[in-house]
Amino acid sequence: MTVLADETPVLAVDVGGTTIKAELVAGDRILASRRATTPRGPAAIDAIGDIGDALLRGASGVPRAGVILPGVVDRRRGVGVFSANVGWQDVPAGACLSERWRIPVVVDHDVTVAGWAEWRLGAGRGVDDLAVVAVGTGVSAALVSGGRLLRGGLGQAGELGHVVVRPAGPLCGCGARGCVEAVASATAIAQAYEAGSGRSVAGAADVFALAEDDVVARSVVTEATAALADGLAGLVQLVAPARIVLGGGLADAGEVWLDPLRAALGTRCRVVAAPPLVAARFGARAGVVGAALLARQGPIDMGGAA
């Protein structure tokens, strides 16, 4: 697959468990964008098709699309193998969408591609050993080592959210207790605060805002920071990144979140030192930016771009 010039308009689609985000992008310019709620099950493919159609209708000369999917993805065959959130199994997304849009469609895994975007164009530029960690509804990581994205053999590499750090801690969606995700995700922070205070919040950002005056909020934030730092410290000892980029919904909290996390990570890393910890550049748009890069460059590490 040839590499397209940066300025070529491409269709970029990030399929999330709740929202489909799509953009027509040329270089850094967003020519048009659309969002839709993700329907459950294989019907999601029709919704992705519709949103792409709508964007392509208003454009001409769009030679390729990049589509990123959650869960387990077979990028070689362009298949969504499994996603609990979307509720699908073995969906030939690449083939279906390519037939519908009449352009080649490059498919890959959402977290990996979002991390790739931060590595190539964002806060991870310039290093060959990197962890891009997204903390939002869940917690996951894209890992780069020696200038290559780690993919994993059995299963997908980078499942930081399911490293257990509190064996007697809260139950995780995966069935284990005390996963990083069950304590340190935005969802877990909001839930722990609501359970502890009896009051409801719109999200984790509210809990951070309350932490200065509210004892329950402070304790929830402290515990979430400690749990994430425990997971990151293990990651650091195992893959020794030269930099960690923190993104996902919780990154909107900014330095209120990052600063204590940096301190907690520093005290925990002894044999392999804690690397610099920086905020992501693209935030929630990292997936779409990566999908556009995927459309332009073709499949990652498959005889094409690194």
Add this chain to the structure above:
Amino acid sequence: MTVLADETPVLAVDVGGTTIKAELVAGDRILASRRATTPRGPAAIDAIGDIGDALLRGASGVPRAGVILPGVVDRRRGVGVFSANVGWQDVPAGACLSERWRIPVVVDHDVTVAGWAEWRLGAGRGVDDLAVVAVGTGVSAALVSGGRLLRGGLGQAGELGHVVVRPAGPLCGCGARGCVEAVASATAIAQAYEAGSGRSVAGAADVFALAEDDVVARSVVTEATAALADGLAGLVQLVAPARIVLGGGLADAGEVWLDPLRAALGTRCRVVAAPPLVAARFGARAGVVGAALLARQGPIDMGGAA
């Protein structure tokens, strides 16, 4: 650096914190071998030199040597950057030994090279995503992902021994509490048994042998297995290996050790499944086998062999 034929005799040296092991090897045949106690500090270089001289004296046509060092190693410059066990810092091992032996010397990191040997020639053959874990005096891992050895950016990748699994657990040599190494290494098992029973043992193998009848031994072994499984489960979620090879001194315990570890790992891996767990092929000789391969093939991943 050209790749030498398998049958070419090479000098292979594994410098450990307590013992220097050296062999003259041609293909699978050990032509001669020597051991010596490792002196502390830079004097270790003289001892390595002596042992190599003695082996080279009895041979002719040895074109190259492979030397592997513990701790932090700068393989590009052939320098032992730091080793707490040997007690040295910034020792130009490659240059010194090359001048003394009058042959090129390829230098690399001991755990990485021992893992490389298991990957290329041993129990890890045939997979592109592998963890080779050594459990002995310490606990460490060599990681292979996508057909490449992970090296790490800041520091050395694979420090599984310093992933914390028991935050309130025993103090580790690194200064943290409850590292995998502080609970699950052969050293930790022997110490925990001696502390719990008031009786002394020759090593961890004795504790395994006692575990059927002795309550203290059983509890120490159970806890060590659980702690190692916790660390491995984290490793599996992060790098998703297709196979785990278990080696180091404790591997001599065999299935008595591996079987419960397999079961414990299986119950802990949920999002990324537990891969098959097999015993290493080369045991304590993996380092020397890898050093011989290093001598034959030249530097790993430096424009040469993978």
